[in-house]
Amino acid sequence: MSTLNKEDPKQLVKQLELWEDNEVNTFLNKQPEREDNFYTLGGFPVKRTYTALDTKDIPIDDIGLPGQYPFTRGPYPTMYRSRYWTMRQIAGFGTGEDTNNRFKYLISQGQTGLSTDFDMPTLMGYDSDHPMSDGEVGREGVAIDTLADMEALFDGIDLEKISVSMTINPTAWILLAMYIALAKRRGDDLNKLSGTVQADILKEYVAQKEYIYPISPSVRIVRDCITYCAENMKRYNPINISGYHISEAGSSPLHEIAFTMANATTYVEEVVKTGMDVDQFAPRLAFFFVGQADFFEEIAKFRAARRVWAKIMKNQFGAKKAESMRLRFHCQTAAASLTKPQYKVNIMRTTVQALAAVLGGAQSLHTNGMDEAFAIPTEEAMKIALRTQQVIADETNVANVIDPLGGSYFLENLTTQYENKIFEILDEVKEKGGTIKLIEEGWFQKHIADFAYETALKKQDGQKPVIGVNKYVEENEQADITTHPYDSTTADRQISRLQTVRATRDNNKIEKLLNELIEVAKDERQNIMPITIELVDAGATMGDIVEKLRTLWGTYRENPVF
Amino acid sequence: MPTSSADLVARLKKGDLRAASRLMSRAEAHDDETLNSLGAIYKAAGQAHIVGLTGVPGSGKSTLVSKLVEGMREDGRKVGIIAIDPSSPFSGGAILGDRIRMTNLVMDEGVFIRSMATRGSTGGLARSALTSVDILDAAGFDVIIIETVGVGQDEVEIAKASHSTLVVSAPGLGDDVQAIKAGILEIADIHVVSKCDRSDSNRTITDLKVMLAMGINIAIKDRDGKPLWQVPVVGTSSETGEGIKTLIDTLDKHRNVHLNTELGEERLRQIAEYRTFKTAEDLLRNRFFKSTNKTIKNVVEQIAKRESDPFTASNDLLKKIAF
Amino acid sequence: MGLPIRVLLAKVGLDGHDRGVKVVARTLRDAGMDVIYTGLHRTPEEVVNAAVQEDVDILGISLLSGAHMTICPKIMQLLEDKDAADTIVVVGGVVPDEDVTPLKEMGVKELLLQDTPPKEIVARLEKLVEERGPR
Ligand code: B12
Ligand SMILES: Nc1nc2c(ncn2[C@@H]2O[C@H](COP(=O)(O)OP(=O)(O)O)[C@@H](O)[C@H]2O)c(=O)[nH]1
Numbered sequence A: 001m002s003t004l005n006k007e008d009p010k011q012l013v014k015q016l017e018l019w020e021d022n023e024v025n026t027f028l029n030k031q032p033e034r035e036d037n038f039y040t041l042g043g044f045p046v047k048r049t050y051t052a053l054d055t056k057d058i059p060i061d062d063i064g065l066p067g068q069y070p071f072t073r074g075p076y077p078t079m080y081r082s083r084y085w086t087m088r089q090i091a092g093f094g095t096g097e098d099t100n101n102r103f104k105y106l107i108s109q110g111q112t113g114l115s116t117d118f119d120m121p122t123l124m125g126y127d128s129d130h131p132m133s134d135g136e137v138g139r140e141g142v143a144i145d146t147l148a149d150m151e152a153l154f155d156g157i158d159l160e161k162i163s164v165s166m167t168i169n170p171t172a173w174i175l176l177a178m179y180i181a182l183a184k185r186r187g188d189d190l191n192k193l194s195g196t197v198q199a200d201i202l203k204e205y206v207a208q209k210e211y212i213y214p215i216s217p218s219v220r221i222v223r224d225c226i227t228y229c230a231e232n233m234k235r236y237n238p239i240n241i242s243g244y245h246i247s248e249a250g251s252s253p254l255h256e257i258a259f260t261m262a263n264a265t266t267y268v269e270e271v272v273k274t275g276m277d278v279d280q281f282a283p284r285l286a287f288f289f290v291g292q293a294d295f296f297e298e299i300a301k302f303r304a305a306r307r308v309w310a311k312i313m314k315n316q317f318g319a320k321k322a323e324s325m326r327l328r329f330h331c332q333t334a335a336a337s338l339t340k341p342q343y344k345v346n347i348m349r350t351t352v353q354a355l356a357a358v359l360g361g362a363q364s365l366h367t368n369g370m371d372e373a374f375a376i377p378t379e380e381a382m383k384i385a386l387r388t389q390q391v392i393a394d395e396t397n398v399a400n401v402i403d404p405l406g407g408s409y410f411l412e413n414l415t416t417q418y419e420n421k422i423f424e425i426l427d428e429v430k431e432k433g434g435t436i437k438l439i440e441e442g443w444f445q446k447h448i449a450d451f452a453y454e455t456a457l458k459k460q461d462g463q464k465p466v467i468g469v470n471k472y473v474e475e476n477e478q479a480d481i482t483t484h485p486y487d488s489t490t491a492d493r494q495i496s497r498l499q500t501v502r503a504t505r506d507n508n509k510i511e512k513l514l515n516e517l518i519e520v521a522k523d524e525r526q527n528i529m530p531i532t533i534e535l536v537d538a539g540a541t542m543g544d545i546v547e548k549l550r551t552l553w554g555t556y557r558e559n560p561v562f
Numbered sequence B: 001m002p003t004s005s006a007d008l009v010a011r012l013k014k015g016d017l018r019a020a021s022r023l024m025s026r027a028e029a030h031d032d033e034t035l036n037s038l039g040a041i042y043k044a045a046g047q048a049h050i051v052g053l054t055g056v057p058g059s060g061k062s063t064l065v066s067k068l069v070e071g072m073r074e075d076g077r078k079v080g081i082i083a084i085d086p087s088s089p090f091s092g093g094a095i096l097g098d099r100i101r102m103t104n105l106v107m108d109e110g111v112f113i114r115s116m117a118t119r120g121s122t123g124g125l126a127r128s129a130l131t132s133v134d135i136l137d138a139a140g141f142d143v144i145i146i147e148t149v150g151v152g153q154d155e156v157e158i159a160k161a162s163h164s165t166l167v168v169s170a171p172g173l174g175d176d177v178q179a180i181k182a183g184i185l186e187i188a189d190i191h192v193v194s195k196c197d198r199s200d201s202n203r204t205i206t207d208l209k210v211m212l213a214m215g216i217n218i219a220i221k222d223r224d225g226k227p228l229w230q231v232p233v234v235g236t237s238s239e240t241g242e243g244i245k246t247l248i249d250t251l252d253k254h255r256n257v258h259l260n261t262e263l264g265e266e267r268l269r270q271i272a273e274y275r276t277f278k279t280a281e282d283l284l285r286n287r288f289f290k291s292t293n294k295t296i297k298n299v300v301e302q303i304a305k306r307e308s309d310p311f312t313a314s315n316d317l318l319k320k321i322a323f
Numbered sequence C: 001m002g003l004p005i006r007v008l009l010a011k012v013g014l015d016g017h018d019r020g021v022k023v024v025a026r027t028l029r030d031a032g033m034d035v036i037y038t039g040l041h042r043t044p045e046e047v048v049n050a051a052v053q054e055d056v057d058i059l060g061i062s063l064l065s066g067a068h069m070t071i072c073p074k075i076m077q078l079l080e081d082k083d084a085a086d087t088i089v090v091v092g093g094v095v096p097d098e099d100v101t102p103l104k105e106m107g108v109k110e111l112l113l114q115d116t117p118p119k120e121i122v123a124r125l126e127k128l129v130e131e132r133g134p135r
C-alpha cells in the first residue's frame, strides 16, 4: 500500500475518481444523498469529503504552530495545557448589591472571571430616575448611576485578583472611569487590574443599537480609552471588538468576522493618528465572537480570524511585536439559536457550540442559560451553563492537545476560504470608501438584515431545522420553568441611592468639572478619561456627564435599513 | 358602526385631526360616501401655502423637511406634511421611511405628518395626495409640504401641482446634474442643494447655476419684461442648519409674488386643470374596473372578437359622459 | 377599492433589539402591506401620535426589553385619549406567558412572540383587520 503523497497529486486525483465511480456510485444508486448540495450555515458549499488536494495550495507557514505567526493554531504555545480558558458567565440584574450576590455565587461555583451586564438606562446613559428609564431600571442588567453603585457591585471582590468584563458601549468610558476611581479609592495598583470594557462603538451602529452621540465623537472616546489604558493600565483590555452582536443581529459568520475586522482596523487607524506606536496598544486589543451552531465552520472561522488579524497587523500596520498580532477572543454561544419550546434542549445546543469555541481556541467563554428565550438567566440556569464548560474542561480531555483539528483537510481548506473571503470583503470596504462611510450608508446593516430575513424564511419553510420549533414539535407544550423574577422594589432602591449621592456631593464642584469636561471634549487632542475619573469620583452621575456632552455633540439618529 | 363622512367633515372643519386622518384613509380608499364629501372639503380649503418638494432618492428631502418645518414652527405656522414613498413593484406593499427622519416633529401639536405609498401607476396617487392636502388645508394648516420622490411622472407632477416647487439636489450622488437626469430641472421655483456641510457641495451648486444660466430662460417676467421671479439656488445643511432660514424666506417671497397676482391666478388655474384631469381619470378608471355594468363586458367581448375596435368603442363610451 | 393594510411598527423605550421588527417589516411589505416604522427609542406618546396621524389599521409594538407591562398600559390609555381606540394593537417579541392574559385584558388584540413564522404573522394580521370590518 502506498502512502498518500502530497508531491504526487495526480495519484490522488486518480484515486478520487475511482472512488466516485465505484464506491460512491454504488451507494448513490442504492440511496441518494439527503441533499443535492450541502452548505455550511454561512453558505459555503461543502464537498462529500476532503483530501490532501484541498490543502495542497495552503502555504505551510499559514498553518504554522500554536503561539507562532500567523497564530492560526492558537495565540499561545501551550494554550489550555497551562490554563483553561476563563469561564466567564454574565451576570447583571437589579442593583449593585443584587448582582454582587450573583457574582459571589458564581465564583463559589468555580467561575474564573466576571462579566457584567448592565440595564438599558446604564447602557444608554440615562440616570435611573429619567423618564426614559421608567420600567427598565435593573431589569435587563444591573443599574449603575454613580460610583456608589460601583462600590456595591464589587463589594468584597478583589479587583487585582479577578478579571472583570463589562458589557458596556456608548457609556463605556464612564464605567471605566468608575472602575478606576473605585480601584484608586481601594488603593489598588491600576497596572494590576485586568479585564475589559466592550467599548466597541462601531458595531453598535450596525448591530446592537446602543449609541448616544454621532459616530465621530464616539470613535474619539474609544480612542481615548485605548490610549489611556495603554499608558496607565498595562493588563487591561480597553476594548472588546465584537462580532458577537453582528452575528446575533442576523449576519452570516463570514460577515461577522469581516465586519469586525473592518471596525478593528478603523480603531487602530484612529489611535495611530495620535502618534502612538502600534505596538504600544495593539497587544491589549481583544475580540469577542459568537459560537454558532455549525460546528466545523465555527472552528474554521476562529482560526481564520486569528490569521487575518495577524496579517493585517503585520502587513498593514507594521506591527513588530508578536503580541500585537495575536488575536485573543472571548466567545459566547449563540443566544439566538436557543428556543422557548423544549427549552432544555438548549443545554445540548450550548454544549456543542461551547465545544467549537474550545476547539477553536477561545480565551474566555460564556455559555448561555437554558432559559435564554424567556428572561435574563436564573442562578440555576447559569450553574448548569457553567457546569457545561467544566465538563468540557475536566472530563473530555479535549483541552490537552492544542488545535486538535489542525491539519484536517476540511478544516484547513475552510479556514483558508474564510481568510480569502474576509480579505475580499475588507478590500471592498476600502474601495467603497471605508467603514464609517459604509455605516452611514447602511451597507453593513443591509447585509445583516438580508441574512436575518433569509434565516427567518429558512426557519419558516424548514430548510433550517430547529428542533422543537419546526421539527419534532410538541403540541400544547406547557413550559415547566421558573424564570428570573423582577424585583419591583428595584427602581425605588436604586433611585434612593442616586438621590442620596446627589444630596451629599459638592454641586459647585460638579458644575465646574462638567464645564471642564466640555472644554476637553472640544479639544480633540486631549484625552477625556482623566476629567471623567475626576467627575465620577466627585459624585457626578452618568446622566450628568452624558447630557452635558449631548449639548456639544448632539444625538445620533439612525437611518434604518431593512 | 363607522362614523359618517359628513360627520367627519364637520369635525374636520373644527380642526379635529383624528377626523382628518380618517378622512384621508377613506378618500384614498375611494369610498363612495366619502367622495361625496370631498367637494365640501375642497371648497373649505384654499388658505394654505402648498409647497411641493422633489428630488432623487437620498438627496435629503425628508431630513430637509424636518428642519424646514422646525424653522417654520418658530413663527407659529402650523405645518402639514404629506410624505410619499414608492411601493414595491413586486408586492404592492411599501416601507414608508420618510417619517423616521422627522421624529423631531412628532410631539409638536402644530405638525401633522402623513405617509403615503405610490401604489403604481393606477393607484390614483395624485388624486389622493392632493385630497389629503385639501383635508389638511381645511383643518387649518398654514403650510402644507408634499414630499415626493423625483422619479416617475406622477410624483413629479404632484410636486408641480403646488404653489411653490422645490427641487432638491445633493452632492455625492454622481457627477451629472441630478435634476437634469431626472428631468426635473425646469419644474423648480427654487433649487435647493442639500448637505452643504459636505466639502463637495460647492461643486453641485456651481454645476446647477451654470446649467440654469445656460438653459431656457426660467426667469418669470411681468408684462414689462421686468423679472418677477428668478429661480434661485439655495444651499442648505440639515446637519448645521445652514441655509434653512434663507430657504424659508425665499419660499415666503415666492408665495408673495403669487398672492393676488395674475401670475398666481394662472398658476391656480393650472393646478385646477391638473387636478380635474387627474380626478376625472381616476374616477373613470375606477368606474371602468368596478363596473358590474353589462355594457363594458359586452364591448370588451366584441373587441376581443374583432367585431369592434378599441377606438370606436372608447369613443362611444366617452360620448355617454357629458362634459 | 381595497387598500393595503396600514401598519405602524414601533420600538418603544430603550430596547434596541431590532432584528425581529425588521424581519416583520419586510414580511409585511412583501405581503403587500404599507408599513411605517417609528425607529428605535420612541416614547409611547410619540408612537400614539404617529398612529393617529397615519390612521393605521394596526399598531404593532415590538418589545424584547421586558418593559411591556410599563409601556403597553401607557399606549392603550393614550390611544383611548386620542380617540384612536379602534386601532388594532399587536405585540411581538419576548413576553413571558403569565403576562399574556393581562395584556389582552388591557386591549392588546394579539401577541405574536418568538419564532412565529412570518406567514403566520401575515395571516393573523389580515384576519384581525377582517374581523374589525370597515371603519
Ligand atoms: C439577538 C438578541 C440580541 C442581539 C440583538 C441584535 C438586534 N439588533 O436585534 C444583541 C446581542 C445585540 C442583544 C443585546 C442585548 N440583549 Co438580547 N437577545 C437576543 C435574543 C437572543 C434573540 C432575539 C432575536 O433577535 N430573535 C430573532 C428575531 C427574528 O425574533 P424576535 O425578535 O422574537 O421576533 C419575532 C417575533 O417575536 C415576532 N415579532 C417581533 N416583533 C414583532 C412586532 C410585531 C408587530 C409582530 C406582529 C411580531 C413581532 O416576529 C419575529 C419573527 O418571528 C433574545 C433571546 C430570545 N431568544 O429571544 C435576547 C434577549 C431579548 N436579550 C436580552 C438582553 C437582556 C439583552 C441586553 C440588554 C443585554 C445587556 N445587558 O447588555 C442587550 C440589549 C441590547 C439593546 N440595545 O437593547 C434579554 C431580554 C430579557 C427580558 N426581556 O426579560 C433576552 C430575552 C435574552 C435573555 N434571556 O437574557 N440581544
Ligand atoms: N451630511 C448630510 N447628510 C444629510 C443631510 N440631509 C440628509 N442627509 C443624509 O442623506 C440621507 C438621505 O436623507 P433623506 O432625508 O432620507 O433623503 P430623501 O430620500 O431625499 O428623503 C440620510 O442618510 C441623511 O442622513 C445634510 O444636510 N447633510
Ligand SMILES: [Mg+2]
Binding pocket: B061, B062, B063, B097, B098, B147
Ligand atoms: Mg424621503
